[in-house]
Amino acid sequence: MTTTTEAPAAGAKGHTDPAGALVGGTAVVPVQTRSERPWSFDPADFATPTGREVNWKHTPLARLQSLLLNEPAPHDVIGVEVEGAAGLEQGRLTVGQSPRGEVFRPEDLPSAIAWAQEAEAPLLRIPAGVELDEPVVVRLTGRGGVAHAHVVIEAQANSRGTIILRHEGTAEQAQNVEIIVRDGAALTVVSVQRWDDDAVHLSAHQARVDRDATLTHIVVSLGGAVVRVNPSVELAGAGANGNLYGLSFSDAGQHLESQVYLHHKGPHTVGDVLYKGALQGASARSVWIGDVLIGPDAVGTDSYEANRNLVLTDGARADSIPNLEIETGDIVGAGHASATGRFDDEQLFYLQARGIDEEEARRLVVLGFLIEIVQKLGIPSLEEEFTAAIEAELAGEPAA
Template structure:
């Protein structure tokens, strides 16, 4: 099949995903969600502090620190300068919160890696919330651009207390290699609803790592599309929910070009009464996307009673001319064979269970391939485990697929 601008546009117009609504910049096109809608049916609407309705988004109770190596261009844009870069990823708000954040963001942070630049050190963008209960919610907008044949790693870190609705656009130019790591290490009272949209160019490589530990309610909606053939997307996720905490990750990979690849692996652990995680993975393979290869996987490890993990993988396929497509999902407790193996070698039960949890996350953390982060992430996992008395963990049970 010969791909032309005309037949590509026609194919894109005809197909809609039932898990990914049609976008609009007009706030009036996005009704206030009630929780009965498909894309909101898991989310605790009442805990969003009005982000989904009409709560003011003019807050600024945060500090932002950017540490970028030489050659990387960082600008805080206003007015027409901001308008010139916003939307370059093809992002269109898909729900009321993203549309409200689009309207309310006071300025746009632009991070640009120039053509053929190879950044030797990661770019760190740290947002530390300083809000109190009385402070308004905040809306922010970021545009990250990796120009053709550049190579860089960008780390977003979220800390402190605030109520945040943010939109992040990522443009990966032809032949570029970009890794983006997003770490939500909020205080226990934070609420964060984030939308990330990625456009991957011809023969470009993009890796996204989403790490979520802190916060009261965290909901991330991450979408990726392709601007040309040969692009590759890898999405990795790591999350750990404690008592009463709600974490939701929604992913949508839209194969809009032939000979593209996507690989999604998310792993989560839950402990404590009322801990709730949601993972929604959706891949749309359009008619034009011949020769693509995709796989998505979600694994959840339940550490105590009283937890709930929802996992919904989904494939929507419009052409059979593909290399491969699949998905897997499993939620369960400890693997009794692993525990038996460790205990048979003289390791006590508490330590054995701790080692199983570390092993569950270990391969994923190593895939991040950012040495500056590996040690701190392992330490955070250890700190999460310390919140639960290991002796009170549930007895091993066979995982369910």
């Protein structure tokens, strides 16, 4: 694990972790940039988070203590069903068996524990040149208890396909998802969180996208007590594309979080990051942190990240922190944006002036705000499901 214990060199970049840390009683200089975050496969290399760390300061640590303990957990806590697997290769990978670990590097304690606890990681592979006729749905149903998982998804050269991870039921799960998109492949990964109200879900997704390949990564978080899904995507090859989208609806008592990292490493890469969330109810909380790094060799990059939040009631809170680092002047464009606000009274007035009652007008405004992400799924059945789920959230009905 890389740990800095000396003072930063003259001219070092400013950091966003003013609290620093103490490891073994020794002061540690805070990480200077997102790309320098320490990593290790050994849980013993990570101190237990205190909440002062930059990557934990917005997370309710008291609600996920079970996932900070490196103790053996049963392997039957999560039931697994795979649907639509025609053309998909499946297997299991021990530690050291390729391609497990080709991309993934644990950056926090729960992720390192999940790596160590998963003796045989499931492999979902789309073979070279294969185009899947329908999405592969991996249904993960929690039966109660603590669970750890490491999953490897590989799209080999010039393949095409969509893989959907559906999380339901109840569990306290630390999960790693390792994604490899080989040259010329096009892969869509959708992670759906429709857990029961008492579930805790910490998930680290790490991906590499190679030459002329495309990854579309979509996070939909609707259920669970604490849900934290952190995608990290490296556009490594020339002409690589990364589309990172997210949708969340947080209600009373829910904490929904995503820390997104997009690293433009190769030349002429394109990135599009858009996360949208709605919140209603006392203590509803959402957190979005977006980091984009355009590296020194990423000439010709075109990148944009944005986060939009709609707060529907008093007592709800959305934290939104976009960050952008550019290490080359030869780019097509780069930008970031963040906005959090309440209903637009003018929109409500416009709709009510045309005979639409206030409740229906509010429903239309929220649907209009979130539907942009729903439509990016490109899967009619999911689009219908999530539209209905949003309407149920607005009406305060139990999730279907």
